[in-house]
Amino acid sequence: MKKSGGRLPKGFDSDTLVKLEMESNPECLCLVRATIERASEVLHFQESETRAIVRSVDEALANVMRHAYKGAPGRPIEIICRRVRSPGNGREPVGIEILLHDRGAKADPKKLKGRPLDEIRPGGLGLHFIRESMDVVEFSRKNGKNQLRLLKYLYPAAHKVRSVGE
Amino acid sequence: MKIAARESKGSTIFDVSGDIDLAHSPEMRKALLGEIKEKKVPKVFLNLRDVRYIDSSGIASLVEGLKASRDVGSRLILFGLSTSVREVMQLSRLQKIFEIYDSEEQALAS
Numbered sequence: 001m002k003k004s005g006g007r008l009p010k011g012f013d014s015d016t017l018v019k020l021e022m023e024s025n026p027e028c029l030c031l032v033r034a035t036i037e038r039a040s041e042v043l044h045f046q047e048s049e050t051r052a053i054v055r056s057v058d059e060a061l062a063n064v065m066r067h068a069y070k071g072a073p074g075r076p077i078e079i080i081c082r083r084v085r086s087p088g089n090g091r092e093p094v095g096i097e098i099l100l101h102d103r104g105a106k107a108d109p110k111k112l113k114g115r116p117l118d119e120i121r122p123g124g125l126g127l128h129f130i131r132e133s134m135d136v137v138e139f140s141r142k143n144g145k146n147q148l149r150l151l152k153y154l155y156p157a158a159h160k161v162r163s164v165g166e
Numbered sequence: 167m168k169i170a171a172r173e174s175k176g177s178t179i180f181d182v183s184g185d186i187d188l189a190h191s192p193e194m195r196k197a198l199l200g201e202i203k204e205k206k207v208p209k210v211f212l213n214l215r216d217v218r219y220i221d222s223s224g225i226a227s228l229v230e231g232l233k234a235s236r237d238v239g240s241r242l243i244l245f246g247l248s249t250s251v252r253e254v255m256q257l258s259r260l261q262k263i264f265e266i267y268d269s270e271e272q273a274l275a276s
Contacts, residue, residue, distance in 0.1 A: 026189035033185075033219065051250055058221055062188045125222035125258055132257055 006136040006149065011087030014097050016080060017042075024065045024075040024102075032079060033058050036098070039081050043093045045154060052133035053096060053152055059126035060100050060148050068104025068146055077102050084151070095135075095153040102146050107139055169197055174274065177209035183216035186224030195227035202234045202242065210235065211273055215246030225258050232264060241265065245273035 008014065017039050022028045036057045040050040061077065069075040077100065084095035131137055136151035167190035170181045178201050186194055201207050210231070214220075228244070235242040245267040247255065255261040267273040 026187065029187050029189060030185055033187075048253070051253060054219075055221070055254070058187065058219075062221060062223065065188065125225055129222060129254070129257055 006138045006151070008084060012084060012094065013087075014082040014084045016082050018081045020079040020081075022077050022079070023073065024069045024077055025073050026062070026065060029058055029061055032061060036079075036081060040096060043083060043096055043154065045096070045152070049152065053098075053150075056130045056133045056150055056152075057098055057100070059129050060150065063126050064100065064102045064104060064146075064148075068102045068107070070105065075102070075104065084153070094155065095151060098150045100146075100148040100150075103144060104146060106141055107146065167193065169194060171197070171201070174211075176207070177211060177274075178205075178207045179211040179213055179270070181213045181216070185219040186217055186227070187219065187221045188223045191221070191223040191227045194224065195230060198227065198231035198242070199234055202231060202238060202240055206238060207240065209241045209243065211270075212242070212244045213246050213270060214244055214248070214251055217248060217251055220251050220254050222254075222258075225254060225260065228264070229260070243267065243273050243276060245270055 018035060020032060020035060022032065033054050037050055037054045040053045045053065057079070061079075064077055065071065080099040080101075082097040082099070083093045084097050085091045086094045130150070134150045134152050136149065138147075138149040140147045140149070167182065167184035167186055169183075172179050172181065180194075180197060180201075182194065184190070198210065198212075201210050212228075228242075231242050243265045246269065247266060252261070255264070255266070265273075265276065267276060
């Protein structure tokens with residue numbers, strides 16, 4: 001499957017499966033994990049891929065809480081989980097797209113690069129987990145709102161993890 | 167997440183269950199570092215058999231525990247890793263850095 005940058009291939013579209021509004025409270029992360037896990041299963045992702053998707057969303061949310069909101073509780077986060085569908089009569093699901101929105105601080109592009117894994121030290125692994133798991137990882141900001149777009153395709157393909165917005 | 171400690175021949179075994187995520191990893195970190203740095207227990211075992219999920223903050227706590235154990239000359243040993251936890255250890259390239267065993271028996275015999 002060809003993809004052009006982070007955009008969906010021509011003719012593909014996505015529809016919303018579930019939209020969650022939460023606050024920046026780490027205790028709520030398990031609720032989101034459960035929802036994303038179930039959504040991934042419904043779209044027929046394999047177990048290992050489902051774990052990867054759940055992990056990515058969870059790490060991304062943790063980053064929003066820690067960095068965008070600097071640990072402040074009670075701040076709004078929106079999660080939109082969408083089903084990517086193929087063109088044509090079948091409209092088969094071909095992937096999952098997850099959008100995370102927050103109104104926290106703008107991400108520092110230097111910090112979006114992650115760190116070398118040969119250093120054995122705590123911290124800095126979340127972004128690596130996300131990039132290893134998802135096919136598209138896009139950071140953007142508009143009207144004071146951060147957006148992180150994550151996309152994973154169902155079918156094995158020569159996808160390179162693409163990060164945009166660094 | 168729940169964490170319970172028991173003693174075995176001068177060593178401490180932490181039985182951890184549930185999810186080690188941003189909400190709960192500080193508790194595990196505190197327990198680990200307390201045992202290693204303050205009580206100076208020579209061997210600390212982490213039973214992760216009932217841990218369903220671990221995130222990067224949980225891994226960071228484990229790494230802090232490992233570093234602390236090396237600083238004081240003690241050992242931190244993990245056992246009972248689920249598929250999910252093993253995946254995260256491999257993603258972090260830490261599966262060869264930690265002492266990891268399949269079972270408690272193997273871990274205690276090490």
